[in-house]
Amino acid sequence: MAERVLLRASNLTKRFGALVAVNNLSFQVKEGEIFGIAGPNGAGKSTVYNLLTGVYPFEGRVEFEGREIAGLPPHKIAHMGIARTFQVPQIFASLTVGECVDVGSRFGCPGGYDRAYTSEMLDFVSLTDQKDRPTEQLNLLGKKRLMIGASLATKPKILMLDEPMAGSNFKEIQQLMDLIKKINQDLGITIIIIEHFMKVLTELTKTLLIIETGTEICCGDPVEVTANPKVIQCYLGDAYAEN
Amino acid sequence: MDGKRRILIMAVVFGLVALLPIFFGGSKVIMHILIMCLIWSVVASCWDLIMGFAGIFSFGQVAFFVIGAYASAIFSLRLGVPPIISTFLAGAVAAAVGVLVALPCLRLKGAYVALVTFAVHMILAPFLKSNMGRAIGTGGAQGLLTIPPISLFGYTFQNAEPIPFFYLTLVVAVICSLIIILVIMSHWGTAFLTLKDSEDFARALGVSALRYKLMVFALTSFLTGMIGGFYGHYVGMLSTRMLGIDLFVTLMIMLVIGGVGQYPGAVLGAFFTVTINEMLAPVGSYRPLILGAMVLILVLALPDGVVGLIRSLFNLGGRGARAGGRMK
Numbered sequence: 266m267a268e269r270v271l272l273r274a275s276n277l278t279k280r281f282g283a284l285v286a287v288n289n290l291s292f293q294v295k296e297g298e299i300f301g302i303a304g305p306n307g308a309g310k311s312t313v314y315n316l317l318t319g320v321y322p323f324e325g326r327v328e329f330e331g332r333e334i335a336g337l338p339p340h341k342i343a344h345m346g347i348a349r350t351f352q353v354p355q356i357f358a359s360l361t362v363g364e365c366v367d368v369g370s371r372f373g374c375p376g377g378y379d380r381a382y383t384s385e386m387l388d389f390v391s392l393t394d395q396k397d398r399p400t401e402q403l404n405l406l407g408k409k410r411l412m413i414g415a416s417l418a419t420k421p422k423i424l425m426l427d428e429p430m431a432g433s434n435f436k437e438i439q440q441l442m443d444l445i446k447k448i449n450q451d452l453g454i455t456i457i458i459i460e461h462f463m464k465v466l467t468e469l470t471k472t473l474l475i476i477e478t479g480t481e482i483c484c485g486d487p488v489e490v491t492a493n494p495k496v497i498q499c500y501l502g503d504a505y506a507e508n
Numbered sequence: 509m510d511g512k513r514r515i516l517i518m519a520v521v522f523g524l525v526a527l528l529p530i531f532f533g534g535s536k537v538i539m540h541i542l543i544m545c546l547i548w549s550v551v552a553s554c555w556d557l558i559m560g561f562a563g564i565f566s567f568g569q570v571a572f573f574v575i576g577a578y579a580s581a582i583f584s585l586r587l588g589v590p591p592i593i594s595t596f597l598a599g600a601v602a603a604a605v606g607v608l609v610a611l612p613c614l615r616l617k618g619a620y621v622a623l624v625t626f627a628v629h630m631i632l633a634p635f636l637k638s639n640m641g642r643a644i645g646t647g648g649a650q651g652l653l654t655i656p657p658i659s660l661f662g663y664t665f666q667n668a669e670p671i672p673f674f675y676l677t678l679v680v681a682v683i684c685s686l687i688i689i690l691v692i693m694s695h696w697g698t699a700f701l702t703l704k705d706s707e708d709f710a711r712a713l714g715v716s717a718l719r720y721k722l723m724v725f726a727l728t729s730f731l732t733g734m735i736g737g738f739y740g741h742y743v744g745m746l747s748t749r750m751l752g753i754d755l756f757v758t759l760m761i762m763l764v765i766g767g768v769g770q771y772p773g774a775v776l777g778a779f780f781t782v783t784i785n786e787m788l789a790p791v792g793s794y795r796p797l798i799l800g801a802m803v804l805i806l807v808l809a810l811p812d813g814v815v816g817l818i819r820s821l822f823n824l825g826g827r828g829a830r831a832g833g834r835m836k
């Protein structure tokens with residue numbers, strides 16, 4: 266795939282009162298790649314997603330396919346082809362599984378409602394047999410699949426996943442990794458993934474960005490990045506770095 | 509609950525109500541109660557739409573009702589607009605106020621929306637009584653008397669003859685209910701539910717929170733204001749007494765009995781509550797006490813209202829309290 270930059274974030278800064286959650290952060294995501302973001306708790310990873318999807322105002326620029334999207338409301342950003350999931354699984358408790366995925370296609374598809382695509386995406390995330398069940402009856406993994414399915418139903422160009430593996434066991438992690446690879450390869454969707462598991466990141470991502478207290482520590486090839494002493498220090502503390 | 513079942517319940521309820529004058533047509537008191545049941549069923553339904561489906565804690569429904577009542581009365585009394593037209597204008601006025609109130613509410617959540625909307629309720633009575641209110645024709649503290657009745661095709665619906673008025677009210681209530689059901693079944697209804705359940709995710713999937721919240725405010729305050737205007741032409745006089753806490757609590761009981769988000773439960777709740785309320789009239793000052801106790805008991809005993817009770821009695825299964833907007 267061509268090395269075209271799909272999303273370019275420049276000098277992102279977000280303050281919550283005195284707290285600087287994201288501090289002058291810049292990065293770019295190339296079309297077709299899986300881009301990882303990691304960092305300790307409270308580093309500002311989820312906040313970066315909130316900035317990219319227009320949840321609240323911030324300083325800096327975000328270019329998507331060459332167009333400035335900073336300042337647009339979330340639903341407009343969704344219509345441009347940016348989809349995301351949430352760290353705490355979000356579902357629509359009043360709806361069935363099928364209706365939930367349908368929301369993405371009904372409200373988020375730039376080309377208009379595509380009901381056939383709803384079924385296709387239900388199938389893609391292996392929820393077809395559960396489509397008439399209330400969403401609340403799904404287990405954690407099911408809810409994550411559902412969140413991904415509804416996001417895919419908007420026909421996004423980029424999908425941003427926020428700690429998709431959290432709370433999953435080894436087998437589930439394997440299943441989710443397969444799903445993410447399939448989204449990337451079969452649907453051709455660019456992916457950003459926030460994750461704590463280094464093994465997941467080194468296996469999936471092409472580029473890895475490490476942030477701490479809202480600031481970039483380093484960015485590049487995941488194997489090199491995870492070997493970087495600065496990264497080891499920020500993750501494990503000074504004692505380890507010295508060894 | 510799917511749309512077909514909602515329509516079925518509604519058809520049965522309104523169908524039975526349509527037959528009641530056969531038995532009670534001779535009693536002006538009972539006919540008056542039935543007319544009030546129908547009027548309040550519309551107000552309660554609107555409240556259910558905005559609170560039960562869209563999840564917006566609007567406590568301004570009585571205010572929109574009173575705004576509509578006054579607007580229609582003023583248009584017809586002071587400007588000579590025929591009541592049949594002024595009730596629609598009243599709906600438009602209430603909708604405009606509704607949208608104005610909605611704007612600050614867009615940034616607020618839950619209880620704060622309740623506070624802002626209830627503030628509108630609270631300032632309405634002093635405003636209507638003030639010189640400013642008097643200047644636009646509210647009649648000040650005295651209120652409005654001699655509001656003209658509705659005329660249609662040369663026939664005047666007098667409240668002294670309750671049977672024709674009853675059927676007129678029934679038609680209006682059925683139309684309002686159909687509008688509400690169609691909205692619930694359409695993609696509007698789905699959008700309302702998604703914003704209630706998870707606003708963040710709904711927006712991330714392309715649902716415009718701004719558009720749908722303004723829509724639900726505009727629609728519910730339009731219908732509420734219109735039925736308020738209708739009410740004014742029925743009773744023929746208005747005062748700010750309606751803005752006391754009594755009516756507000758009564759309306760809340762209708763919704764609790766019917767079940768929040770259990771449309772058309774709110775319609776049943778309105779019938780039940782108005783009737784009980786009238787039956788309690790002889791106990792006078794104990795009425796608020798009994799009503800208050802009822803709210804408490806009902807909230808604890810019937811969290812999903814009568815519709816929830818019926819469902820669990822007959823084990824109609826399916827989805828929980830917040831079910832609605834099924835995909836077709």
Ligand SMILES: Nc1ncnc2c1ncn2[C@@H]1O[C@H](COP(=O)(O)OP(=O)(O)OP(=O)(O)O)[C@@H](O)[C@H]1O
Pocket residue numbers: 281284286304305306307308309310311312313352
């Ligand atoms: N809406 C908000 N208001 C105030 N502070 C916030 C808000 N959102 C996040 N923060 C703060 O910003 C910092 C970054 O939070 P963020 O959720 O982005 O971290 P994270 O890297 O996603 O952490 P985790 O790994 O725990 O998910 C934290 O200190 C957090 O408390």
Ligand SMILES: [Mg+2]
Pocket residue numbers: 310311312352
């Ligand atoms: Mg986070």
